[in-house]
Amino acid sequence: MTNMNQKSSPLLSPNYTIAICSEPLDLAALNGRIQKGVGEHGASVIFTGSVRASDEEKGLVAMTLEHYPGMTESTLQSIIEQAITRWGLVNVVVNHRVGRLTAGEPIVFVGASALHRLAAFEGAQYIMDYLKNKATFWKKEHYIVYGKETSHWVAEKKSDEQSLSRWSE
Amino acid sequence: MMNIVRVVFFASFKERLNCGSLSVTLEDNATIAGLCGELASKDGVWKEIFHKPSQAVKVAHNQQIASLETVLADGDEVAFFPPVTGG
Numbered sequence: 284m285t286n287m288n289q290k291s292s293p294l295l296s297p298n299y300t301i302a303i304c305s306e307p308l309d310l311a312a313l314n315g316r317i318q319k320g321v322g323e324h325g326a327s328v329i330f331t332g333s334v335r336a337s338d339e340e341k342g343l344v345a346m347t348l349e350h351y352p353g354m355t356e357s358t359l360q361s362i363i364e365q366a367i368t369r370w371g372l373v374n375v376v377v378n379h380r381v382g383r384l385t386a387g388e389p390i391v392f393v394g395a396s397a398l399h400r401l402a403a404f405e406g407a408q409y410i411m412d413y414l415k416n417k418a419t420f421w422k423k424e425h426y427i428v429y430g431k432e433t434s435h436w437v438a439e440k441k442s443d444e445q446s447l448s449r450w451s452e
Numbered sequence: 453m454m455n456i457v458r459v460v461f462f463a464s465f466k467e468r469l470n471c472g473s474l475s476v477t478l479e480d481n482a483t484i485a486g487l488c489g490e491l492a493s494k495d496g497v498w499k500e501i502f503h504k505p506s507q508a509v510k511v512a513h514n515q516q517i518a519s520l521e522t523v524l525a526d527g528d529e530v531a532f533f534p535p536v537t538g539g
Binding site for chain 2: 332348349350351353354357379390391411414415416417418419420421422423436437438439440
């Protein structure tokens with residue numbers, strides 16, 4: 284496992300923001316927060332995860348996201364702090380939607396900036412992998428099949444759990 | 453002495469149990485396993501989920517992931533939920 288292990292200079296004290304929101308994510312504004320000062324940091328990576336519009340063909344009409352208020356925020360905080368320590372990330376923004384979302388809408392935004400691209404890439408991926416496995420969110424999908432609305436809670440994916448093994452030091 | 457703990461449920465558990473939260477009175481030094489036994493005694497879906505809970509029953513104690521052996525104190529919060537699926 285590559286560990287850049289860069290320590291940020293005092294001028295680049297790390298900061299992060301976490302938000303769980305029921306309003307649509309403003310991706311341009313979130314990206315703007317990551318890009319602020321990126322000239323000094325050098326590298327930034329942003330990831331967005333959205334409700335797959337291609338699932339509309341299977342009849343998906345919407346998705347509902349629920350979370351555990353309090354525990355979700357503290358879990359994300361500890362994930363982000365670990366990523367900052369390990370990769371020397373300078374700036375991290377994590378926003379996650381809750382409530383009812385329709386196809387194509389962003390669910391999650393993860394942005395990370397660092398001195399070099401590898402730290403930014405790996406830091407963002409680490410945060411996303413841990414978010415998927417540890418943060419207390421649950422997805423419910425709503426379908427219309429043969430004119431009838433049905434819904435079901437999404438099952439966990441084994442591949443998500445396996446994705447954590449790459450980060451063991 | 454008796455302890456009162458707040459129990460919360462999320463996602464499919466909340467729906468299947470038709471219950472978001474409740475208060476349970478337990479004996480001193482009771483564990484989360486003991487709490488599960490108490491909940492399982494309610495029968496029906498409660499028994500399905502909490503009688504010898506499977507790996508698919510995740511539990512948090514005061515908003516930290518916990519094990520069934522965790523000892524409970526008065527005023528604690530215990531949450532039960534299925535594996536997470538966010539992101």
